[in-house]
Structures are given as structure tokens and as C-alpha cells.
Amino acid sequence: MPDIQTNRPALPPEIARRRTFAIISHPDAGKTTLTEKFLLYGGAIQMAGQVRAKGEARRTRSDFMQMEKDRGISVSASAMSFDYSGFRFNLVDTPGHSDFSEDTYRTLTAVDAAVMVIDGAKGVESQTQKLFEVCRLRDLPILTFCNKMDRESRDVFEIIDEIQENLAIDVTPASWPIGQGRDFIGCYDILRDRLQLMDRADRNKIAESIEINGIDDPKLVEHVPANLLETFLEELEMARELLPPLDRQALLDGTLTPIWFGSAINSFGVQELMDGISQYGPEPQIQKAEPRDILPEESKVSGFVFKVQANMDPKHRDRVAFVRMASGHFKRGMKLTHVRSKKLMTISSPVLFLASDRELAEEAWAGDIIGIPNHGQLRIGDTLTEGEALRVTGIPSFAPELLQGVRAGDPLKSKHLEKALMQFAEEGAAKVFKPSIGSGFIVGVVGQLQFEVLASRIEMEYGLPVRFEPSQFTSARWVNGDRQAIENFVNTNKQHIAYDNDGDTVFLTRLQWDIDRVERDYPDVRLTATKELMV
Ligand SMILES: Nc1nc2c(ncn2[C@@H]2O[C@H](COP(=O)(O)OP(=O)(O)OP(=O)(O)O)[C@@H](O)[C@H]2O)c(=O)[nH]1
Ligand SMILES: [Mg+2]
Numbered sequence: 001m002p003d004i005q006t007n008r009p010a011l012p013p014e015i016a017r018r019r020t021f022a023i024i025s026h027p028d029a030g031k032t033t034l035t036e037k038f039l040l041y042g043g044a045i046q047m048a049g050q051v052r053a054k055g056e057a058r059r060t061r062s063d064f065m066q067m068e069k070d071r072g073i074s075v076s077a078s079a080m081s082f083d084y085s086g087f088r089f090n091l092v093d094t095p096g097h098s099d100f101s102e103d104t105y106r107t108l109t110a111v112d113a114a115v116m117v118i119d120g121a122k123g124v125e126s127q128t129q130k131l132f133e134v135c136r137l138r139d140l141p142i143l144t145f146c147n148k149m150d151r152e153s154r155d156v157f158e159i160i161d162e163i164q165e166n167l168a169i170d171v172t173p174a175s176w177p178i179g180q181g182r183d184f185i186g187c188y189d190i191l192r193d194r195l196q197l198m199d200r201a202d203r204n205k206i207a208e209s210i211e212i213n214g215i216d217d218p219k220l221v222e223h224v225p226a227n228l229l230e231t232f233l234e235e236l237e238m239a240r241e242l243l244p245p246l247d248r249q250a251l252l253d254g255t256l257t258p259i260w261f262g263s264a265i266n267s268f269g270v271q272e273l274m275d276g277i278s279q280y281g282p283e284p285q286i287q288k289a290e291p292r293d294i295l296p297e298e299s300k301v302s303g304f305v306f307k308v309q310a311n312m313d314p315k316h317r318d319r320v321a322f323v324r325m326a327s328g329h330f331k332r333g334m335k336l337t338h339v340r341s342k343k344l345m346t347i348s349s350p351v352l353f354l355a356s357d358r359e360l361a362e363e364a365w366a367g368d369i370i371g372i373p374n375h376g377q378l379r380i381g382d383t384l385t386e387g388e389a390l391r392v393t394g395i396p397s398f399a400p401e402l403l404q405g406v407r408a409g410d411p412l413k414s415k416h417l418e419k420a421l422m423q424f425a426e427e428g429a430a431k432v433f434k435p436s437i438g439s440g441f442i443v444g445v446v447g448q449l450q451f452e453v454l455a456s457r458i459e460m461e462y463g464l465p466v467r468f469e470p471s472q473f474t475s476a477r478w479v480n481g482d483r484q485a486i487e488n489f490v491n492t493n494k495q496h497i498a499y500d501n502d503g504d505t506v507f508l509t510r511l512q513w514d515i516d517r518v519e520r521d522y523p524d525v526r527l528t529a530t531k532e533l534m535v
Helices: 031-041 066-071 098-107 126-137 156-167 218-223 226-242 248-253 270-280 411-427 448-462 483-492 512-521
Strands: 018-024 078-084 087-093 113-119 142-147 170-173 175-178 186-189 194-197 208-211 256-261 302-310 319-327 329-331 335-338 343-346 351-353 358-360 363-365 369-374 383-385 402-408 431-435 441-445 466-470 475-480 497-499 505-509 526-528
Touching: 018 031, 018 098, 018 126, 018 270, 031 078, 031 087, 031 113, 031 142, 031 270, 066 448, 078 351, 078 369, 087 270, 098 126, 098 302, 098 448, 113 126, 113 270, 126 156, 142 270, 156 170, 156 226, 156 256, 175 226, 175 256, 194 218, 208 218, 218 226, 248 256, 256 270, 302 411, 319 411, 402 411, 402 448, 411 431, 411 441, 411 448, 431 505, 441 448, 448 466, 475 483, 475 512, 505 512, 512 526
Parallel strands: 018 087, 018 113, 113 142, 142 256, 170 256
Antiparallel strands: 078 087, 175 186, 186 194, 194 208, 302 319, 302 383, 319 369, 329 363, 335 343, 335 383, 351 358, 351 369, 402 441, 402 466, 431 441, 431 497, 475 505, 475 526, 497 505
């Protein structure tokens, strides 16, 4: 049946059943824990590896880097695919910490929806607000999960109000919590009139679910203690009166978010959220590109790289490009045009990211996220097509805000260090500059924690202890202009000049005054804080 609003034909069923989304939130709200439970219900893993307290060893699937395991925080986005009740989920767990937000923002260009996790005790936090604004810019539909309801939480109406006020989006309750903190017993599933009871004894157990025929059903009295029942019925009545009902179109337009309440660690409320994503979440959407947008149902295959990760798995020491398929039906072995270099690439060993491992992807449809192992040809922002010169647009690149020098513990290992740094630069994990005078490297990142991640990864992945140290420079600007203009500029500013990993010229400085001076004295050169990803 054609879609009434867009007048497009219905998507092929294989595409229509795909749900591709990112899980986002302020640090620590429970994204990785929720991801684990999705995998559990998706049948991808038998028993979710508990996400334990910070500092303890963890064994979650999406936090695979050593530093993530050690610290209990996510530092890198990771993708996972699994089937759930007839749907194919492609989920990306993102890091909450703002030092890693470039990764998160890029991920948001590759998904059709976001699941926003809120800590029930904290409500809308600063990073939630920022991420929400990015979703808003892209008109991404948002589904909300209010987590940690097993603990003391804030008043439910207060949380909903805060979302409506701070984020300027309508909220509709998809479920309603019964009891609070230690008295929390479960939720009423508003969309399906069921009572879901949480089992505190077994965290991986599927909640007991009882069908309820309206709020007068005597089963309610049987299962809900009298002291909680009265408050619950009052609240539910108020919620139904004050808050809008679930309207799928409003959700897809990004003007309404349904909210589920639950406790990821207790596997509670997760299945209802997954059913909600299946039933109400968006199908694969149109991808913005130049010179024209890409429709998922186009028969020709296209996709784009939104993340590159090296050394993901010590077993397969290689570099993987994360590719969001934008259109068509991809089959393994296809030859695709790498639009930036205009070269053909045979995609012979694409992988699907499953819970515990990767598997060869024999095929993929628009909406899927696959990994393409490569030797550095594929970079963030690259588009692959069956020949047409399309370029996906809108993938952000952040300006490096902190610069530090880096040195190998063993000075004889500086060639090794260079190799490691180039790898991370190509991955997009840092900007690396080689000053034109002197030796050593200068590394630029967005947030301080990225230095720690780099140091830890260089040591783990290259066996190379390194030291980061203060640099005399604090800002980096790419130098643009014609060749002659750049040459003149370079010759008179040698002590400020460095080259990035592509060999492009960069101006390093400590003072805004210097930047102003260049702009005044060299009208033919242009300094930019970021480098266009696609040239
Ligand atoms: N009480 C309670 N704790 C939870 C729940 N869900 C997660 N946690 C705990 O909250 C902490 C953070 O969980 P994570 O899943 O790592 O949070 P995250 O959002 O992935 O964190 P970052 O990736 O670092 O932003 C862990 O100690 C979890 O065990 C829950 O439902 N109830
Ligand atoms: Mg996490």
C-alpha cells in the first residue's frame, strides 16, 4: 500500500522489518546494560553479562575495549544486529561522556531513531539535553526509557514534565510504574493493558505478565498491594487525562516521545520497549546526500561509512569500517564504487556484528549496519554506490580543542609510535600533527579522556607505553587556499606549521591573536577549525 503522506510505495518487506537505532544518554544512565538486555531478549546471548559496579571487571558485549572494561564506561560506539519477533534490530550503543561525543554524533547520522535513556533518580541531565538537540536537528524519532526504577526515583509526573519542558517534546506514557524505590513492583503496560511484575530475585528472568481487562479488573487487586493500588489508579487516571495518547505519526515526526519505565539491570520493561520499537519505530529512512537524496527502496545498493575502528578484536587484527546501508539489497562479493577515489572495491568479507563475534554477512538490506574490513581505503564520510557519484552529507567533524605532545617511552620506538598514531588518526579517534620543525607528534582531541584512551590503546594494541605531555600550542587550524598562497604562508611561518596524517597543512598556535594576524596579513589563505571530511 502506498504511504499516504509521502506517496511512496511501501518498502520491500525485508527493508520494512529493519529497525536501526542508537541508544543515547547522559553517562551512566544504563545504555550498555540496556543493550545487554536487548541482546538477551533478541536471543543473541544466553545470559547477559552483568554490568557491575565501576572498576570491577565487566563482561558486556558492547564495551569490548580494555579501558571500557576497567572503568565501566563506554568510550566508543558499537553496533550489534539481532532478530526480535520478526524484526531485524541494528542497535548502536553509544558513549555518554561528552569527551567522546563526536563518535555519538556521527552515529546519529547512521540511524533512524534514538532510544533516550533517563535515570529515574536524575531526570533530564546536561548530556541528555545536548544529545536530544542533535536528534532534533536531524528530526530523529525518539523513544524514551526511564531506567533504574528499582531504586528511589523522582516523581513520575515531574520527570515527564521535565522532558516536556526542557526538551520541548510531547510525552506519552507507554507504561506506568507502580510503587517507588523499594516498593516498586512493576508497571502497567498502557498500550496493551497488561500488568508486568518485576522479579527482584532473578535479574535475567522475563517479567510475569498478566492481562488486565480495564482498571476495574479484580486481578489488579490480587496482584497490587492496596497501599500502592490507590495511588497508581489516581496517577493513571491523571496521566490519561493530561497526556496525549500514542500517535505513531507524531513519534515519527519527532514531536512526541513515548516513555517506558523499567530497570535494565533487572531485565524489566525492556521487552515492552523492544515491542514498542518494532511496532511504532521508523522503517529505514531517506538518506540525505548530494546531488540527490537516497531512497531505501532503490534497487541499487549504496551505503556510507560513519565510523572506523582498528584492532577491534585481537583475533582479527585489522581495520573495520562501519557502513550504514542506505539503499538496495547488498550481496557478498559485490563490486561497489568508492566514490571518493572513484575506484571499484570488491566487498568480499563484509561482517555482521553479532553479540559475541562477527559473522560473514552474506547479504544486507537498506537499514543494516555492516562492517567492511579494509586497509585504510575507507574513511569516515565515504560513500559506496553501484557507480553513481553520490555523497552522503551531514557527518560532523569536531575541531580538536586540546593539543598535547606525545612521546614513546622508548625513544627507539618512534617509528612504531608513528604507525599507531596514523592508525588512530585514520580511525577518527584523534587528529595527529607532525610539526615541520623538530621531531615528535602533536595530538589533538575534543576531550581530555581521549588522551587516556589513546595511551591505553597504544599500549594494549601496539605494546608501546607512551607519555602525553603539554604542548606549546593550544589551537590547530587547517590552512586552505591555492598552492602558491599556502607555500608563501608556510615559508614565513615555519615554526607554526605542521602536517596532518593526509599531509595537509595545519597552522598551530597558542594565541587567537596569531589567527587574527594570519587572517589580516594573508588574505589568500583561509584558516578552518575543522577539516571537511570529504574532499
Ligand atoms: N539500580 C540499578 N542500576 C542500574 C540499572 N541499570 C544499570 N545500572 C547500573 O548503572 C551503572 C551504569 O550502567 P551502564 O550500562 O554502564 O551505563 P552507560 O549509560 O552505558 O554508561 P556510559 O556508557 O559510560 O555512558 C552500572 O553500574 C549498572 O549496573 C538499573 O536498572 N537499576
Ligand atoms: Mg555504556
